[in-house]
Amino acid sequence: MREGQKKLFAGMTLLAAVAAVASYAFLSSPKGQSITLASTTSTENSGLLGYLLPIFKDESGIAVRVVAVGTGQAMRMAMKGDADVILVHHRPSEEQFVREGYGVERIAVMHNDFVIVGPAADPAGIKGMTDVASALGRVRSSRAFFVSRGDDSGTHKRELSLWAALEFQLGDDDGDWYRQSGSGQGATLNVASEMDAYCLSDRASWVTFANKRSLQLLVEGDPLLLNPYSVILVDPRKYAHIKAAEGQQFIDWLVSEHGQQLIAAFQIEGQQLFFPDALEVAKE
Amino acid sequence: MNEFSNAFRTALQLLVEMDPGLFEIVLLSLRVSLSAVILAAVFALPLGAFVALTAFPGRRSVVILMNAMMSLPPVVVGLVIYLLLSRTGPLGVTGLLFTPTAMIIAQCVLVFPIIAALTRQTVFDLHEEYDEYLRSVGAGTWQKITTLLWDGRARLLTAILAGFGRAIAEVGAVIIVGGNILHSTRVMTTTIALETSKGDLGMALGLGIILVLIAVIVNTAVVTIGGGASRRTV
Amino acid sequence: MQSQHHMLPLVVIGASYVVDGKAIIEDVSFTIHEAGLTALLGPNGAGKSSLLKLCHGLLPLSAGSIRWGDADVQEVQRRQAMVFQRPVLLRRSAAENIEHVLKLRGASAGERARVIEESLDWAGLAGIADMPARKLSGGEQQSLTIARAWALNPEVLLLDEPTANLDPAATRRVEDLIRSFAGAGKKIIMATHNIAQAQRLADEVLFLNHGRLLEHAPAEQFMSGPSDPLAARFIAGELVD
Numbered sequence: 001m002r003e004g005q006k007k008l009f010a011g012m013t014l015l016a017a018v019a020a021v022a023s024y025a026f027l028s029s030p031k032g033q034s035i036t037l038a039s040t041t042s043t044e045n046s047g048l049l050g051y052l053l054p055i056f057k058d059e060s061g062i063a064v065r066v067v068a069v070g071t072g073q074a075m076r077m078a079m080k081g082d083a084d085v086i087l088v089h090h091r092p093s094e095e096q097f098v099r100e101g102y103g104v105e106r107i108a109v110m111h112n113d114f115v116i117v118g119p120a121a122d123p124a125g126i127k128g129m130t131d132v133a134s135a136l137g138r139v140r141s142s143r144a145f146f147v148s149r150g151d152d153s154g155t156h157k158r159e160l161s162l163w164a165a166l167e168f169q170l171g172d173d174d175g176d177w178y179r180q181s182g183s184g185q186g187a188t189l190n191v192a193s194e195m196d197a198y199c200l201s202d203r204a205s206w207v208t209f210a211n212k213r214s215l216q217l218l219v220e221g222d223p224l225l226l227n228p229y230s231v232i233l234v235d236p237r238k239y240a241h242i243k244a245a246e247g248q249q250f251i252d253w254l255v256s257e258h259g260q261q262l263i264a265a266f267q268i269e270g271q272q273l274f275f276p277d278a279l280e281v282a283k284e
Numbered sequence: 285m286n287e288f289s290n291a292f293r294t295a296l297q298l299l300v301e302m303d304p305g306l307f308e309i310v311l312l313s314l315r316v317s318l319s320a321v322i323l324a325a326v327f328a329l330p331l332g333a334f335v336a337l338t339a340f341p342g343r344r345s346v347v348i349l350m351n352a353m354m355s356l357p358p359v360v361v362g363l364v365i366y367l368l369l370s371r372t373g374p375l376g377v378t379g380l381l382f383t384p385t386a387m388i389i390a391q392c393v394l395v396f397p398i399i400a401a402l403t404r405q406t407v408f409d410l411h412e413e414y415d416e417y418l419r420s421v422g423a424g425t426w427q428k429i430t431t432l433l434w435d436g437r438a439r440l441l442t443a444i445l446a447g448f449g450r451a452i453a454e455v456g457a458v459i460i461v462g463g464n465i466l467h468s469t470r471v472m473t474t475t476i477a478l479e480t481s482k483g484d485l486g487m488a489l490g491l492g493i494i495l496v497l498i499a500v501i502v503n504t505a506v507v508t509i510g511g512g513a514s515r516r517t518v
Numbered sequence: 519m520q521s522q523h524h525m526l527p528l529v530v531i532g533a534s535y536v537v538d539g540k541a542i543i544e545d546v547s548f549t550i551h552e553a554g555l556t557a558l559l560g561p562n563g564a565g566k567s568s569l570l571k572l573c574h575g576l577l578p579l580s581a582g583s584i585r586w587g588d589a590d591v592q593e594v595q596r597r598q599a600m601v602f603q604r605p606v607l608l609r610r611s612a613a614e615n616i617e618h619v620l621k622l623r624g625a626s627a628g629e630r631a632r633v634i635e636e637s638l639d640w641a642g643l644a645g646i647a648d649m650p651a652r653k654l655s656g657g658e659q660q661s662l663t664i665a666r667a668w669a670l671n672p673e674v675l676l677l678d679e680p681t682a683n684l685d686p687a688a689t690r691r692v693e694d695l696i697r698s699f700a701g702a703g704k705k706i707i708m709a710t711h712n713i714a715q716a717q718r719l720a721d722e723v724l725f726l727n728h729g730r731l732l733e734h735a736p737a738e739q740f741m742s743g744p745s746d747p748l749a750a751r752f753i754a755g756e757l758v759d
Contacts, residue, residue, distance in 0.1 A: 036382060045482050050466065067382060067463035081371030082381055186481035193483070211483030239371060241379075416576055417606040421619050421670070422596055431618065435609045 034063040035246045038075075038083035040154060041184035043229070044068035046112075046204030046273055051266050056253055062246050070184070072152030078102060078232075081239035084247040089202075089229045090154035103232035108277040109254050110263050111228040114158060115206055116219035117189070118144075118198035126198075132222040137166055143177040145197030149188050150180025154227075159200045162224065189215070202227055204273040228277060231255075254278070291489030298490060306491075310498065313471040316384055316458065317451035320391035321399075325444050328396050332403025333429040336411060350404060353397035358390075359456030365390045366460050382463040387471070390457035395447035402443035406436040445503060452499060472498075524587040525597060525673045526705060527551045528573070532582035535568050535729075542568045544729040545582070554721035555696070555706040557737070559713070561758050565729040566709035567603075567678050573707065574600050574676050586674075598674040599667035603682050605659035607651040612643060612662050615651050616669050623670065633669050641665035641695055657688025664695045675699050677708040681715065693719060713753060717741055725749045727758065 043049055044066060053064045067077065071088040078086045079102050087109065088094060097103045116126065116135060124142040126135040139146055149156035163170070170178060179197065181188040185205040192199035193213045201209075206217065219225075231251050236244040253259045255278035263276045298306050335346060367373050369381040380386045410432045418428050433440065455473035462469030464478060472495045479488040528550040535543040543565045550556055558566040571577040573584055575595045586594050607615050613634050620630040638644050641661045646654060651662060660680055667675055677696065681689040696719060700706050710716055716723060720737040725746060733746040744750050752758045 041481070063467075065382065065463070065465045065468055067465060080373075081376070184481050186483055190481070190483055209483040211485055241371065414606060414608075416571075416602065419576055420574065420595070420600045421622055423622055427622060431608065438609075 032061060032063060033243075033246055034065055035084040035243045035250060036065050036067060036082070037085050037087060037250070038067050038069065038073075038077045039087040040071050040074060040089065041068045041186070042089075042153075042155060042202045042205045043087060045184070045186050046202075046208055047268065048204065048263070048266050048274060052254075052259075052262060055262060056250065056259075060249060060253065062249065064250060068184075070149075070151045070153030071155075071157065075102075078234045081234070081241065083234060084243045085231060085233055085250060087229060087231045088154055089227055090157045091228065091230070093154075093157065094230050094232060097232060102235055102238055104235050106230045106232055107251060107255060109229050109231050110260075110274040110276050110278075111226055112203050112274050113220065114155065114200055114225040114227050115203050115217050116198060116200055117192065117206055117215045118218045119196040120214045120216050121196070122216075122218060124198065127216075127218045129219050130221045132162060132219055132224050133165055135219045136162055136168075139198050140166070140168060140177075145192075145195050146178050147188055147192040147195065147197045147199045148178065148180045149185065149200075150182045151184070153184075155185060155200060155202060158227070162200070165224075185209075204268070207268045207271060207273060229274075288489065290486035291493060294486045294490030295493040298494065306494070308467065309470055309472055309475050310494070312384065312469075313452060313473070313495075314498070314502075316387045316471060317391060317448060319388045320451050321395055321444060321448045323388070324392045324396040324447060325399050328399035329403050329433055329440065330429060332400040333407045333433055335400075336404045336407035337425065337428055337432075347404065350397055350401045354401055356394060356397065357456065358394055358454040359460065361393050362390055362457035362460030365393065365457070369461065381461065382465060382469060384462070384469055386461040387458045387469060390461045391451040391454065394454060394457060395451050398447045398450060399443050402446065403433075403436075403440055406439045406443070407432045410436050441506065445506060448502065449499065452495070452502075523589040523593075525589050525594070526553065526587050528587070528705075529585045530573075530582070531585075533569075533572060533579055533584055534581040535565075535572055535577060536580040542729050543572065546726075546729075546731045547582075548724060548731060548734050550705070550707075550722070552721075553700075553703055553705045555700050555708060555719050557716040557720035557723050558707065558709040558726060559716050559720075559723050559752075560711065560726035561752065562711055563728075564711075564726040566711075566726055568729075569726065570600070570676050570678050570707065570709050574598055576600075597672055598676060599670045599672035600676040601660070601663050601667055601678065601680050603679045605656075605663045607659060607662065609652060610650070611648045612651050612654065613638065613647040615662060616666050619666055619670055637665040637669040640668055640698070642691070655688070656684050657691050660684060660688070660692050661695060664692065664699070668695075668699065672704065674705045674707070677706070679709050679711065681712070682710075689715075713755075725752070727752075 039049065049066055053066070057063050067083065069077065071090050071093060074083070074086050074088055075093055075097055077083050078097070086103070094103070094106045098106055116132065118124070118126070123144045124139045126138050129135045148159055179191070179195070181191045185201055186209060189199060189201055189205065189209045190211055191197070193211050193215050196214060198218075231254055233244065233247045233251055234242050236242040257279065260276035260279050263274050264272060266272070266274060335343065335350070365386065366381065368375045369378065369386055370376055371381070380389070414432065414435070418431065423431060453473065455477050458469070458471055459474045459477065462471070462474065464470050464474040472491055476488045476491045476495070479491065530549070531547050533543055533546045534541060546569065558569060560566055568577060572579060589597065608618060610618070616634045616637055617630050620633055625633065634647070635644075638647055641664060643658065643661060643665060646658065651659065654662065664680070680696070681692050684692060693715070696706065696708070708719065716737070722736050723733070723740040724731060725733040725740070725744065727748055733740065733744055733749050735744070740749070741753065744753055748758055
């Protein structure tokens, strides 16, 4: 073979190899219908979505692809058009999201609650308290370690509003007891567990958290700790590519009697973690 | 120590049970990282050789840049590509965000400088050795490139394996551009991150052991396949 | 492949090679008319290597001219082959090393196979065709580079101190190959600092020192009594600087 011919052959083989790799690599489009759901790490970590979504897929043929980030980030993702539906838990943000035209409507789905966990030694002495404001007040005066999500998530925003109710402003000298992990619930609980610190967590994440060590559930039941979730369809008038029909189908399913019953039936270690809200709202 | 024995037991269990979830994750990891490395190598090898052999104005700066980009933080690469691929970003129409393709692109960007820079160094050294001879027998630039690349194949293979190591082990880029979506863009490293964040440290470590095992298998395979060549390589 | 244009005579006029202000080769002029083996003789650092490379086109002239007969300047290098002091071999088998240069010249697969076999046979290397070239002994390696040059069928062979690093047995082997080359009618120019080697092989001698050509004479005449005093001292075995 002449030198020139050989080069041509080598070049074509190379091209074929690249094409083969590229086509294998790039032909990754998911088969069938799918929507992108931006939700929170707490919802994901609880296992609820892993339980619900396969059932929805079986019944509707629509695959729900979950990107689990903090509430703040989930909303910003949706505002950039990178998600079709969001499932989050911070009412003021949700209302603003709809008000600014990004979401069609806020629809209540379920609620769980927040709890305060902390070291068994309980230096702030808050075990068993039902008034979360007082409990946090004691944590602050004892200057015991407290780990915050610090990540603009629904949980973080709730935590900040609880501190605000105490008229407590974080100051520069609070750094020695108030720590911000900037991470999801599980990672934050890890930090709290290692540091023997107090922490605000949603109940579902707490129950499923596998590295509790000496952490215990200390405070629960205050109405201020109620944690309602809403589902919102990203407005297709904002972004034409939003899969509005499938997204609406998912939302309708979630708030249907069937969907709501499934949510109520979800249990971890014998505990029901999420309480359906849609039917009660519908009844109103 | 308890975490470690727990981890080994978990790893063994996963392997023995041939857990299909694990299989899916491992397959995707390999698919993403191998694709990224091959794609990067196809362009990085000739580019590295070219920069080594051709004098052009500003070459020194290009070499410094190539070497510096070996230290690109994966999470920054992930962020930049996320912004590019986001629906509101310049490449949003491609709809590639949160797909394995986006992950391949991100890892390709990470791996490319490693292979290019190491290729450049290898070819440069070989060039010193062979320059007079190659000029004497009248080799053109392309012929020089192919000759030197083949002659340096042992070192270049190591560079490619280094690229693969970087790709299969990183989590910052793939988690941002992939979204760690179950059954879709979840790979070994993002699963380890997830399990760690759920506090399931035994599982996380177990998966980590499997990841290292896979790296060993891939490296062994490469060395064995290249075994014939390595006998003739000194 | 042989063109009508001849490579000889080699006419060098006022050749100079200057690097960083230092003259490695200074105002060298000579003409070589005949085939056979011309030795570039002189102590280390005399500039023999550089002159050889200037003639091969590996180094650029700073001044003067080098003309190979009436051959086309573009073609000159292609009609020569060079052997370096340290054998330059690729990391592949002996046969593949020869195949590499044949591919560069555009030889067909069949032609390549034939020439490789012939060249290795000629150099007495038939048995080690598939051995990794870098694992061969010093003598075998240098024989291989000469076989590779043979495969190119050049009209001129340039050698830069080919046996400087070899033991006597390997040296003898290599010198036999060089003689064989010369016997085939090729022009050979060989740089060496080894007087005995020049005596054994050379038909004519160019004596260099400090980049200058001090004497150009037929070998017999030079060896029995050079005109240049420095050359005479060199022949006598003195250290000449």
